Amino acid sequence: MNKRGFASDNFSGVLPEVMEAIQKVNHGHSMAYGGDQYTASAIEKFKQVFGENIDVYFVFNGTGANVIGLSTLTQSWNSVICPSTAHIQVDECGAPDKFTGCKFIPIEVTDGKLTPELIKTQLHGFGFEHHSQPKVISITQCTELGTVYTPDEIKAICDLAHEHDMYVHMDGARLANAVASLDVDVREITNKAGVDVLSFGGTKNGMMLGEAVIFFNPELSKNAKYVRKQSMQLCSKMKFIACQFEALLTDDLWLRTARHANKMAKLLEAEVRNIPAVKITQEVQTNGIWAYIPKDKIETLQNEYFFWVWDEHAGEVRWLCSFDTTEDDIKGFVALLKEQLT
Numbered sequence: 001m002n003k004r005g006f007a008s009d010n011f012s013g014v015l016p017e018v019m020e021a022i023q024k025v026n027h028g029h030s031m032a033y034g035g036d037q038y039t040a041s042a043i044e045k046f047k048q049v050f051g052e053n054i055d056v057y058f059v060f061n062g063t064g065a066n067v068i069g070l071s072t073l074t075q076s077w078n079s080v081i082c083p084s085t086a087h088i089q090v091d092e093c094g095a096p097d098k099f100t101g102c103k104f105i106p107i108e109v110t111d112g113k114l115t116p117e118l119i120k121t122q123l124h125g126f127g128f129e130h131h132s133q134p135k136v137i138s139i140t141q142c143t144e145l146g147t148v149y150t151p152d153e154i155k156a157i158c159d160l161a162h163e164h165d166m167y168v169h170m171d172g173a174r175l176a177n178a179v180a181s182l183d184v185d186v187r188e189i190t191n192k193a194g195v196d197v198l199s200f201g202g203t204k205n206g207m208m209l210g211e212a213v214i215f216f217n218p219e220l221s222k223n224a225k226y227v228r229k230q231s232m233q234l235c236s237k238m239k240f241i242a243c244q245f246e247a248l249l250t251d252d253l254w255l256r257t258a259r260h261a262n263k264m265a266k267l268l269e270a271e272v273r274n275i276p277a278v279k280i281t282q283e284v285q286t287n288g289i290w291a292y293i294p295k296d297k298i299e300t301l302q303n304e305y306f307f308w309v310w311d312e313h314a315g316e317v318r319w320l321c322s323f324d325t326t327e328d329d330i331k332g333f334v335a336l337l338k339e340q341l342t
């Protein structure tokens with residue numbers, strides 16, 4: 001299946017700049033396991049983005065990044081509070097549960113976002129030996145429903161966590177889309193707001209593969225290198241992940257691609273708002289649209305432009321745009337929607 005569609009930003013290929021970077025480092029011999037100059041240089045780039053006081057670990061995938069961040073912050077008697085929609089809760093086959101040994105406490109949300117009020121309902125049992133000890137609040141930016149937390153909302157969650165001697169983990173598989181949407185410096189929604197550890201996405205934003213785990217308090221990352229190795233996420237030919245990040249972070253490529261994907265989603269939104277059979281269910285803030293459409297039309301539409309069904313029972317679908325979505329893709333899809341749904 002090579003047809004273009006709206007399934008996910010990981011259906012698209014690799015940014016030309018990233019492919020070129022891989023080609024460029026593909027010569028000679030380099031120190032393995034991250035001891036090479038390209039890894040050092042990519043880490044330096046991250047420091048330019050987030051500031052000097054960070055510790056960066058490159059990994060293969062987003063699940064691995066989340067597992068490493070969470071495992072480094074917890075003991076098996078801890079609990080992790082997250083939204084019911086969190087990728088760590090519903091889409092990682094229990095890897096975070098297995099590797100951390102922690103209890104995950106999902107909180108029911110409708111827009112993908114936690115709030116201090118919701119979190120407070122689970123902040124109890126501290127010091128009580130019969131109760132899992134709450135240690136981490138995990139939030140996703142942008143959320144699994146394409147919504148974004150403002151800097152103040154994140155700060156309020158981080159303040160609450162720190163008041164209770166807890167940490168905040170951010171799943172930033174699509175952090176770039178959130179930064180592009182809010183039009184803020186990335187630090188405003190991460191380290192400046194108080195986030196302790198971040199999974200920084202690469203794959204969904206045009207890399208071939210690779211994510212970064214970023215600790216904003218090096219005291220917390222003392223054991224991260226052991227956790228990464230034990231979690232099978234230590235890449236021996238590290239330069240091939242590092243060089244992709246170097247390319248992505250050069251001249252704001254990571255934000256230009258995200259801005260484009262978000263813009264395409266806005267374009268699609270403007271068009272489908274004119275189709276009465278499409279009922280958008282979430283505010284369109286980043287690169288995706290969630291909508292109810294007539295269930296009996298889903299398969300026909302998928303055959304032309306593939307996309308995922310989000311909630312089979314309700315007939316809710318998800319349409320995601322990517323760095324390589326074109327205006328022609330939108331036009332073609334909208335024409336098909338109009339033909340099938342009106």
Ligand SMILES: Cc1ncc(COP(=O)(O)O)c(C=O)c1O
Pocket residue numbers: 060061062063064087088140143144171173174203
């Ligand atoms: C919010 C979020 N976090 C993490 C991941 C995990 O990424 P991977 O499939 O690389 O493990 C995904 C992938 O869909 C995601 O959407």
